[in-house]
Amino acid sequence: MKIKPPALEYSVGMELYKSDMEGIGGRIKQIPEDFLVEEIMPDGRVLELDKEVRFNEGERKEYLHFTLQKYNWDTIRAIRVISKRLNVSGKRFGFAGTKDKRALTTQRVSVWNISSEELRRVRIKDISFRDFSYSSERITLGDLWGNRFTIIIRDLGLDDGTLRDRINSVLNELNYKIPNFFGVQRFGTVRPITHLVGREILKRDFKRAVMIYLADIYERESEESKEARKFLSETEDFQGALRRFPKHLGYELAMLNFLAKTPTDFIGALRRLPKKLRWMFVHAYQAYVFNKALSRYIREGIEIERLPLAGYEIKLDEITSRILEEEGISQENFKIGEMPELSSGGVYRDCFMDVKGFKILNIDKDELNEGKKKAALRFSLSRGCYTTTVLREIMKNEYW
Numbered sequence: 001m002k003i004k005p006p007a008l009e010y011s012v013g014m015e016l017y018k019s020d021m022e023g024i025g026g027r028i029k030q031i032p033e034d035f036l037v038e039e040i041m042p043d044g045r046v047l048e049l050d051k052e053v054r055f056n057e058g059e060r061k062e063y064l065h066f067t068l069q070k071y072n073w074d075t076i077r078a079i080r081v082i083s084k085r086l087n088v089s090g091k092r093f094g095f096a097g098t099k100d101k102r103a104l105t106t107q108r109v110s111v112w113n114i115s116s117e118e119l120r121r122v123r124i125k126d127i128s129f130r131d132f133s134y135s136s137e138r139i140t141l142g143d144l145w146g147n148r149f150t151i152i153i154r155d156l157g158l159d160d161g162t163l164r165d166r167i168n169s170v171l172n173e174l175n176y177k178i179p180n181f182f183g184v185q186r187f188g189t190v191r192p193i194t195h196l197v198g199r200e201i202l203k204r205d206f207k208r209a210v211m212i213y214l215a216d217i218y219e220r221e222s223e224e225s226k227e228a229r230k231f232l233s234e235t236e237d238f239q240g241a242l243r244r245f246p247k248h249l250g251y252e253l254a255m256l257n258f259l260a261k262t263p264t265d266f267i268g269a270l271r272r273l274p275k276k277l278r279w280m281f282v283h284a285y286q287a288y289v290f291n292k293a294l295s296r297y298i299r300e301g302i303e304i305e306r307l308p309l310a311g312y313e314i315k316l317d318e319i320t321s322r323i324l325e326e327e328g329i330s331q332e333n334f335k336i337g338e339m340p341e342l343s344s345g346g347v348y349r350d351c352f353m354d355v356k357g358f359k360i361l362n363i364d365k366d367e368l369n370e371g372k373k374k375a376a377l378r379f380s381l382s383r384g385c386y387t388t389t390v391l392r393e394i395m396k397n398e399y400w
Contacts, residue, residue, distance in 0.1 A: 006398045012187045012195065013291025014392070018179050018298055021169045023396025024162075024375070026153040028388075030368055032072040034152040035103035037387075039096065040145040040380060047106040047131075055133035063094075063110045063135045066119060071126035074101035078127055079109070085122045086114060096144035097383060110139040146382040150361070153395065156373040160363045163375055167360060170394050177352040178393055179294055182287035183386030189400045191218045198285030201342060202333040206266035209281070210259075214241070214252055225249065238263055251277070267338055275341060282334070282342045286310055289327070293320045294351055304351050310334065311346020355390055356380040 003022070005014055029035050039047045047053060047067050055065070070078050075098040083090040092112040099105035108131075111119070116132040156163060187194050193212055200209035215233035217226050224246050232241040238259040245252050254272040262268060270278060286309040296319050297304045308314045310324060312334040324330065336343045361376040368374075377394075381387065391399055 003396050005392070005396075008184055008189070008192060008398070008400075009392065012182075012184060012192060013288045013295060014181045014184075015292070015295035016299060017393055017396060019170045019173045019393050021166060021173055023170075024153070024156060024158060024166050024394060025397050026156045026375070026395055026399070028151060028153055028391060028395075028399050029102045030154050032102050033104050034154065035100060036150040037099050037103050037105040038148045038150075039099075039105075039107040040148055041108065042143065042145055044145060046148050047108065049104065049106060053131050055131050057116065057132050058134050060115060061134040061136050063112055063138055064114050064116055064119065065108060065110050065131075065133045065135050065139065066116070066129045067106055067131040068095075068109045069104075069106045069128045069130070070099075071104050072102060073127060075099050075105075075107070077101075078124075081124055082122060082127070085124065086111075086118060088114065094138040094140055096139055097141060099147075108139055108144070110135065110137075112138065142383060144383055146380055146385070147387075148357075148378065148380045149387050150376065150378045151387065151391065152374050152376050153391070153399075154366050154372065154374045155369045156366065156375060158373065160373070163363055163373065164360060167375070167377070167394055171355065171358060174393065176355045176358065178355060178390050179298060180350050180353045180385060181291050181294060181389045182284075183388040183392075184400060185386070185388065186287050187284055190220045191216065193218075194281055194284035195288040198281035198283070198288075199327065199329070201270070201281055201336065201339065202285060202329050204333075204336075204338065206270065206338070210255065210266045210269050211236075214255060222246070270339070278339070278342060282336075282344055283309075286344065286346070289320060289323050290349060292323050293317070296323075297351070306348045306350050308346050308348055309344075311344040314346030314348070349384075353381055353385040353389070 003017055005017060036049060038049060045053055053067065068078065075095060079093045080090050083093060094110040095107060099107055119129055184192065193216055196212050197209045200212060215229045217229045228241060228244040228246065231244055238256050242253065242256045242260055245256060251273055255269045258269050258272050289310050290307055293307050308316055308320055310316060310320055310331065312331050334344050356379060358379040361378055363373055363375045366372040366374040379390065388399065
């Protein structure tokens with residue numbers, strides 16, 4: 001009998017597992033150092049933790065390139081703080097991709113018109129810089145081969161032999177080719193709403209999009225947040241909600257502040273959010289449709305190499321077309337005249353990812369969970385692939 005994925009995964013389109021072998025259970029990211037992400041450069045070199053990579057610093061040019069190592073910082077926030085310390089705009093910085101927050105990570109970053117001496121003087125807790133070199137080119141999204149991951153799965157209740165057998169059996173069954181689903185973090189693990197907001201934007205129901213973002217309640221939030229969202233849902237009193245929403249919900253407060261003054265301008269409220277976050281709404285909806293389509297192809301036993309992320313100009317396959325029809329969305333909906341910055345023509349995505357260099361580094365006693373084991377795994381994935389999509393096949397539980 002097929003093992004069913006958790007409800008959250010199912011709700012974002014990951015409706016099945018490709019492998020039949022039982023999972024090992026456990027949990028990830030109990031502490032940030034359980035999740036090590038080392039960037040792999042386009043030439044194949046790995047930016048190893050705490051190790052220098054040989055770069056010729058050379059004469060000063062327009063851009064300074066450096067390796068950023070960070071612990072429990074997300075990339076965007078780290079760049080924001082570094083730019084403030086240097087007293088320059090965050091727009092001067094470029095990087096190949098964002099890295100997980102609750103993790104220990106390395107990545108190449110570029111900054112315009114700053115010297116290595118200036119950057120070396122910056123001191124920020126749990127952030128370090130090394131491997132300086134000058135270049136006439138900025139680092140942009142996608143300027144990497146991928147990432148090497150070293151993951152510790154904790155709280156395991158199986159013996160060493162069973163753990164090794166199950167892990168290896170899953171990967172052998174799949175021939176080290178894993179369905180290339182978008183992971184749950186694309187949609188939100190505490191409030192999985194990004195695709196729902198995206199769908200309402202595509203349907204031009206901007207009020208509904210705003211109210212989902214502000215007022216939909218999820219169990220894993222704090223009581224204070226739930227109470228504030230409940231009040232807004234029941235009253236639509238933006239002024240009153242402004243007084244009730246917790247201070248850490250900065251994006252919500254920015255929207256409420258705007259709506260308290262202009263209560264019917266829902267497009268304006270959405271534009272209080274950073275452009276990257278607004279863009280994420282439509283992209284998350286495309287990801288949701290991709291996940292659903294890939295689940296159907298796997299369920300029906302149909303081999304497929306790549307699928308579209310739906311948009312206004314891409315050619316759609318039959319199953320993706322059918323899903324959009326069921327959702328009440330047309331391709332033309334992806335051309336958003338009211339918010340043209342969110343329009344998307346669509347692109348293709350590979351349906352399966354290759355897991356490279358997979359190793360079980362060790363299985364040992366778990367010092368954080370009495371009587372349990374921990375397993376350390378290492379593998380590499382090309383850019384755009386989700387680690388958790390590999391781990392979900394191995395663990396088959398609510399790993400987040």
